[in-house]
Amino acid sequence: MTTEILTATDLKKYFVIGHSGWPKRKPIAVKAIDGISFTMFEGETLGLVGESGSGKSTVAYTTVGMYRPTAGSLRFRGQELFGHKDKRPQHLRKEIQIVFQDPGSSLNPRSSIKQILEMPLRVHQPGKNRIERVVHLLEIVGMSLEYMYKYPHMLSGGEKQIVGIARALASDPSLVILDEPTSALDVSVQAKTINLLLQLQKDFHLSYLFITHDLSLMRNVASRVAIMYLGKICEVAETADFFRNPLHPYTQMLLSSIPVISEAEEEFKPKKVISTGEIPSPVNIPTGCSFNTRCPFVMEVCSHIDPVMAEAGRGHTVRCHLFSQPAPGSVSQTGSISVPTNLT
Amino acid sequence: MAVPLLLEIKNLQVHFAVYGGRLKVLDGINLAVYSGEKVGLVGETGCGKTTTMKAILQVLPMPPAKIPGGEIFFKGRDILKMSDNELHQVRGRGISMIFQDPTAALNPVFSVGQQLEAVIGFAAIKGHQKSQQEIHQQAVASLLEVSLPDPERLLRSYPIQLSGGMRQRVCIGMALATNPELLIADEPGTSLDVTIQDQVLRLLRKLVEDKDTSIILITHTLGIVRELTDRVYVMYAGNVVEVATTQRLFAQPLHPYTQGLIQTVPRLTGGGIASGIPGRIPDYLNPPSGCRFHPRCPQAMDICRIQKPPAYRVEAGHEVACFLYSNHERDAKAQ
Numbered sequence: 001m002t003t004e005i006l007t008a009t010d011l012k013k014y015f016v017i018g019h020s021g022w023p024k025r026k027p028i029a030v031k032a033i034d035g036i037s038f039t040m041f042e043g044e045t046l047g048l049v050g051e052s053g054s055g056k057s058t059v060a061y062t063t064v065g066m067y068r069p070t071a072g073s074l075r076f077r078g079q080e081l082f083g084h085k086d087k088r089p090q091h092l093r094k095e096i097q098i099v100f101q102d103p104g105s106s107l108n109p110r111s112s113i114k115q116i117l118e119m120p121l122r123v124h125q126p127g128k129n130r131i132e133r134v135v136h137l138l139e140i141v142g143m144s145l146e147y148m149y150k151y152p153h154m155l156s157g158g159e160k161q162i163v164g165i166a167r168a169l170a171s172d173p174s175l176v177i178l179d180e181p182t183s184a185l186d187v188s189v190q191a192k193t194i195n196l197l198l199q200l201q202k203d204f205h206l207s208y209l210f211i212t213h214d215l216s217l218m219r220n221v222a223s224r225v226a227i228m229y230l231g232k233i234c235e236v237a238e239t240a241d242f243f244r245n246p247l248h249p250y251t252q253m254l255l256s257s258i259p260v261i262s263e264a265e266e267e268f269k270p271k272k273v274i275s276t277g278e279i280p281s282p283v284n285i286p287t288g289c290s291f292n293t294r295c296p297f298v299m300e301v302c303s304h305i306d307p308v309m310a311e312a313g314r315g316h317t318v319r320c321h322l323f324s325q326p327a328p329g330s331v332s333q334t335g336s337i338s339v340p341t342n343l344t
Numbered sequence: 345m346a347v348p349l350l351l352e353i354k355n356l357q358v359h360f361a362v363y364g365g366r367l368k369v370l371d372g373i374n375l376a377v378y379s380g381e382k383v384g385l386v387g388e389t390g391c392g393k394t395t396t397m398k399a400i401l402q403v404l405p406m407p408p409a410k411i412p413g414g415e416i417f418f419k420g421r422d423i424l425k426m427s428d429n430e431l432h433q434v435r436g437r438g439i440s441m442i443f444q445d446p447t448a449a450l451n452p453v454f455s456v457g458q459q460l461e462a463v464i465g466f467a468a469i470k471g472h473q474k475s476q477q478e479i480h481q482q483a484v485a486s487l488l489e490v491s492l493p494d495p496e497r498l499l500r501s502y503p504i505q506l507s508g509g510m511r512q513r514v515c516i517g518m519a520l521a522t523n524p525e526l527l528i529a530d531e532p533g534t535s536l537d538v539t540i541q542d543q544v545l546r547l548l549r550k551l552v553e554d555k556d557t558s559i560i561l562i563t564h565t566l567g568i569v570r571e572l573t574d575r576v577y578v579m580y581a582g583n584v585v586e587v588a589t590t591q592r593l594f595a596q597p598l599h600p601y602t603q604g605l606i607q608t609v610p611r612l613t614g615g616g617i618a619s620g621i622p623g624r625i626p627d628y629l630n631p632p633s634g635c636r637f638h639p640r641c642p643q644a645m646d647i648c649r650i651q652k653p654p655a656y657r658v659e660a661g662h663e664v665a666c667f668l669y670s671n672h673e674r675d676a677k678a679q
Binding site: 051052147154157158182186187188189190191192194195213214215216217219220221240243251254255257258259261262264265268269275276278279 | 388389476508509510521537538539542543545557564565566567568570571594604605606608609610611612613614615617618619620621624
């Protein structure tokens with residue numbers, strides 16, 4: 001039986017961007033994450049997919065501890081990550097590391113690769129054999145040692161991202177968050193980087209929270225997929241099941257919008273759900289289901305009541321009125337969602 | 345040929361003079377666009393796609409850029425030899441352009457209306473200047489054409505008040521407002537989300553088909569090329585390595601680079617990730633001798649290191665610059 005490594009329960013993160021009203025000032029908040037629950041298992045790759053503004057990067061930054069959530073809990077192997085009044089203790093920080101999206105801006109241009117890789121070692125593994133560790137890190141990501149004294153500007157985009165990966169591995173973590181690690185790279189470089197990541201996962205038994213907007217990529221790397229839309233998760237399923245049988249209208253729209261390169265894929269895509277409308281601003285999320293402004297199957301109920309996460313198959317949950325047995329009295333109106341606990 | 349040639353690039357070279365030498369970015373490119381045709385130009389970052397397009401519009405910064413050789417014919421006349429006045433005519437009514445990042449393409453301190461009306465007014469034929477009212481009406485019409493609601497209000501708003509998708513629609517409307525004969529779209533969907541990108545590309549396709557405009561679509565996303573174009577040019581390190589109809593290119597890629605590129609795209613149907621093409625794009629200061637792809641090519645031969653491969657015609661309309669196909673007829677156009 002696989003064990004849980006990361007569990008989020010009704011996690012919320014609001015950013016206050018201003019105030020409105022007089023005489024009673026009310027905060028205006030961007031609901032970047034609005035009550036999401038998910039579970040990650042040891043050694044798996046959970047793909048978190050969503051468009052810009054859906055809150056996927058906020059999930060990453062919250063997990064790694066750059067933000068404190070507004071409400072809800074986030075547990076790492078059963079320990080609450082935000083239970084501490086002050087800083088997250090070092091033994092927890094060491095376990096969760098992140099690879100950023102843009103390798104150009106996430107490496108300090110004034111430090112050599114050696115210095116960049118030494119920094120996490122200084123913090124997490126103080127000792128004398130630091131240089132040996134740096135050499136070891138470069139070896140496991142397959143970079144030649146001459147790179148040690150180079151600076152980020154001397155590296156290509158793909159090489160910079162590999163340094164980013166090596167830096168994330170420096171503290172010997174068990175959970176690595178990959179925040180769109182290849183979206184700034186060309187396809188041929190992307191393939192190399194992804195293959196390295198998959199190899200490292202095997203070698204060091206890592207768990208990946210893989211954030212991306214590229215569903216074709218997700219198909220090939222993730223074991224389970226979660227789709228986010230405006231700060232909420234709308235569908236979670238095992239990858240194979242997810243692509244064979246996408247249920248949420250948004251998922252279908254997303255899948256049918258992907259430009260593909262072969263006939264086989266064209267047939268594999270769900271029947272064309274014409275993409276309409278724009279993504280609403282996260283400051284002004286529509287009432288009821290947040291997708292109701294763009295949904296082709298919109299019903300009366302969708303504009304009043306926010307659907308809850310419902311089981312639609314083994315390990316396949318979806319947040320849509322089309323798949324929930326309507327029992328209006330029992331549906332919560334606050335937007336909280338049930339926790340999919342029985343995922344296997 | 346029944347369909348007239350609209351744009352023809354012959355052996356175009358572009359060099360950049362930089363500290364330490366010359367970057368030989370474009371190394372003899374041949375490209376043709378027929379009337380009403382949708383042409384794709386694919387390649388990875390830094391392969392010269394954007395340089396080609398800037399050369400067509402003559403907006404390369406010169407210096408450092410230099411065009412030591414080549415010709416660009418637009419409707420039979422060489423753009424490189426045109427006077428400034430003639431160039432203005434071409435840029436105004438002949439060729440329009442859509443940029444990758446609509447946020448950077450629109451001026452933040454002018455309203456959408458000011459910018460759009462300026463474009464329409466500028467493109468008017470000398471002696472047939474339009475009145476302010478006509479210009480305004482045309483601006484409204486071009487916004488309606490790109491299915492933007494409430495154009496009157498939109499004309500008064502500023503770019504920051506619009507979403508990314510709307511900005512790109514405004515850019516498309518602006519590019520098509522002058523009824524150009526050729527539209528150059530430089531990665532028109534890259535900065536947008538998948539669902540919005542789908543909308544914008546469908547709109548773009550419908551508009552160019554309705555108006556019978558030719559389009560050069562520059563992108564690095566193979567999927568977009570497959571859905572939107574008739575014919576594809578694959579570029580690598582300043583050379584066109586393969587030309588074919590879109591259907592044929594995806595069914596039967598011939599150049600090792602094209603094959604590698606198509607293999608590395610992750611598939612929706614699964615099947616894992618291919619290993620990718622080894623190495624990286626060459627340095628333009630000292631490009632590899634012979635075929636510029638040979639250091640990365642799995643099938644490199646001795647001749648590849650010495651001689652630059654000419655374009656071989658494997659079948660009508662399918663040309664490959666690779667010595668693997670040297671048993672086929674050489675293309676007459678290439679030198």
